[in-house]
Amino acid sequence: MSPKNAALRRDAIVERALEIADLEGSQAVTIRRLATEFGVTPMALYWHVPNKDELLAAMGDSFYAGVRLPDGADWVERLRAVTDSLVASLRRHPASAHLALPRILSCDDGRQLSEATFAMLRDAGFSVQQTADIARTALQTAIMLVTQEAGAELDVRAEEREHAVKAKRAALAALPPDRFPNLLACMDCLLETDDEDAYYRFGVDLYVNGVRALHAAQSTV
Amino acid sequence: MSPKNAALRRDAIVERALEIADLEGSQAVTIRRLATEFGVTPMALYWHVPNKDELLAAMGDSFYAGVRLPDGADWVERLRAVTDSLVASLRRHPASAHLALPRILSCDDGRQLSEATFAMLRDAGFSVQQTADIARTALQTAIMLVTQEAGAELDVRAEEREHAVKAKRAALAALPPDRFPNLLACMDCLLETDDEDAYYRFGVDLYVNGVRALHAAQSTV
DNA sequence: ACCTGAACACCGTTCAAGT
DNA sequence: ACCTGAACACCGTTCAAGT
Numbered sequence: 424m425s426p427k428n429a430a431l432r433r434d435a436i437v438e439r440a441l442e443i444a445d446l447e448g449s450q451a452v453t454i455r456r457l458a459t460e461f462g463v464t465p466m467a468l469y470w471h472v473p474n475k476d477e478l479l480a481a482m483g484d485s486f487y488a489g490v491r492l493p494d495g496a497d498w499v500e501r502l503r504a505v506t507d508s509l510v511a512s513l514r515r516h517p518a519s520a521h522l523a524l525p526r527i528l529s530c531d532d533g534r535q536l537s538e539a540t541f542a543m544l545r546d547a548g549f550s551v552q553q554t555a556d557i558a559r560t561a562l563q564t565a566i567m568l569v570t571q572e573a574g575a576e577l578d579v580r581a582e583e584r585e586h587a588v589k590a591k592r593a594a595l596a597a598l599p600p601d602r603f604p605n606l607l608a609c610m611d612c613l614l615e616t617d618d619e620d621a622y623y624r625f626g627v628d629l630y631v632n633g634v635r636a637l638h639a640a641q642s643t644v
Numbered sequence: 645m646s647p648k649n650a651a652l653r654r655d656a657i658v659e660r661a662l663e664i665a666d667l668e669g670s671q672a673v674t675i676r677r678l679a680t681e682f683g684v685t686p687m688a689l690y691w692h693v694p695n696k697d698e699l700l701a702a703m704g705d706s707f708y709a710g711v712r713l714p715d716g717a718d719w720v721e722r723l724r725a726v727t728d729s730l731v732a733s734l735r736r737h738p739a740s741a742h743l744a745l746p747r748i749l750s751c752d753d754g755r756q757l758s759e760a761t762f763a764m765l766r767d768a769g770f771s772v773q774q775t776a777d778i779a780r781t782a783l784q785t786a787i788m789l790v791t792q793e794a795g796a797e798l799d800v801r802a803e804e805r806e807h808a809v810k811a812k813r814a815a816l817a818a819l820p821p822d823r824f825p826n827l828l829a830c831m832d833c834l835l836e837t838d839d840e841d842a843y844y845r846f847g848v849d850l851y852v853n854g855v856r857a858l859h860a861a862q863s864t865v
Numbered sequence: 866a867c868c869t870g871a872a873c874a875c876c877g878t879t880c881a882a883g884t
Numbered sequence: 885a886c887c888t889g890a891a892c893a894c895c896g897t898t899c900a901a902g903t
Contacts, residue, residue: 467887541826555833556846563792567784605762612776625777633854688868
């Protein structure tokens with residue numbers, strides 16, 4: 424009838440897995456670890472989730488739940504809005520963001536997002552091939568920006584991240600200035616993101632501008 | 645003096661690990677698996693490689709060995725050339741391409757590539773912050789394109805890939821056409837890359853055009 | 866310098882059994 | 885319907901010992 428452990432639901436397991444990945448790196452997500460956190464035998468999880476691959480899949484699916492479908496005045500604005508919305512969703516669990524990409528066509532939320540985005544791009548005049556490539560690039564761009572945000576070091580435990588960045592900075596600062604002048608000049612920007620909003624705005628703009636340039640080149644022919 | 649097993653050198657281990665990842669997915673790369681392939685005890689590997697993390701790091705480093713530094717007439721051509729060269733290097737071992745990104749500042753080949761690319765972008769007039777972001781995006785773009793090339797399914801054994809794509813196609817074909825008309829229209833482009841060169845040209849162009857648009861917007865001010 | 870043997874603390878997962 | 889216990893086949897890694 425009712426579950427013996429009311430907290431042990433599929434959604435709660437997925438949610439906790441996402442949290443663990445953010446706190447201690449995605450390699451810390453194990454069936455046994457989740458089980459002990461829920462005060463339960465490892466095998467109990469197999470009632471709620473078929474296996475670990477499906478758990479990872481469910482984690483990937485979760486990112487598409489809250490993404491807003493494209494809306495805005497023109498198609499450029501819509502493309503930017505949907506990319507921004509994707510970024511916002513992925514940023515909630517950066518360490519698992521890479522799980523989203525292979526799942527976009529395998530969950531309903533992802534398929535609805537794809538359909539709406541494809542419709543928008545084809546309306547704008549892009550070919551079927553271009554539409555597929557541009558839409559995929561939007562998701563890839565969002566994932567890239569989130570997982571590679573400078574200073575994230577997602578594969579490391581949250582507490583050790585500061586130390587990891589410090590070590591990296593020390594290693595770079597020790598390089599010979601005559602051989603690596605530009606690298607040393609860019610060091611701070613590479614190691615830390617001082618303005619996160621500007622970072623994401625720049626990344627999304629770079630992508631959107633590329634698409635817009637392609638569109639302009641085609642329209643003038 | 646001489647190693648008992650002449651084949652068991654660090655380079656050979658790394659090379660074989662890259663091959664295994666491509667053939668059977670990166671999760672098939674294990675210390676024990678490599679040991680049995682070299683006809684040796686698992687612990688023998690620890691003489692040549694400190695631990696598994698360092699092995700993965702060395703796999704990531706290997707991608708920077710053959711990358712040509714930026715060359716060409718103007719900076720746009722140079723940016724395209726270096727991105728193309730990166731793509732070419734990563735395509736040799738697609739299943740491990742994602743290991744390259746975190747290693748770029750941690751190996752000498754990567755630092756030299758970074759230095760040359762940074763110099764090129766700063767010469768072109770980009771700010772320190774923009775240079776860091778643009779250069780990172782070049783690498784991210786290359787990795788994205790390689791790891792996400794349609795039909796790759798890198799987490800699966802090479803022999804099962806065809807079957808995996810077929811299953812995905814069947815799942816999509818079963819969707820209601822009235823709800824997913826555009827998704828169905830784009831299905832073939834999403835599942836298979838018929839022209840790989842065109843795929844990579846498109847992806848790199850999209851990125852380069854974005855950078856060029858940014859540059860143009862700044863120059864006119 | 867290079868490798869083995871035994872051992873430890875972990876994994877994911879199956880299968881039969883409990884309630 | 886939901887969970888446990890015991891067991892299996894794997895991991896990465898340490899440590900002492902061999903040659």
